[in-house]
Amino acid sequence: MNLSLIVPVFNEDKAVVGFYHAVRREPSLQVHRVEIVFVNDGSEVQ
Template structure:
């Protein structure tokens, strides 16, 4: 079964690598194909480049990016539109 995590982020350059590593190492998720949909909500730091770097090496990471901050709800809706998992 494929599980999608929809993750809106704003200026989270320090936490994205930690979050990604934690998800990939989480034992209870190992039986599942876990897709991570990151939605950069107009960050001004290196959030977008960090997400793109991770996505370049992991095909289950889907990077989305807004040109400005639209807020959590629009980011969640965009992520839900792009999630392909059986469970989101």
């Protein structure tokens, strides 16, 4: 199964990496193809 996660972020640059790795390590998702799309919602951080 293909799964897309659309994740809006706002000034969360440090949390993005942790979230990404947590999703990738999740055992129940290992059998699926997972796409994670982070959408910058007007953050001041580049």
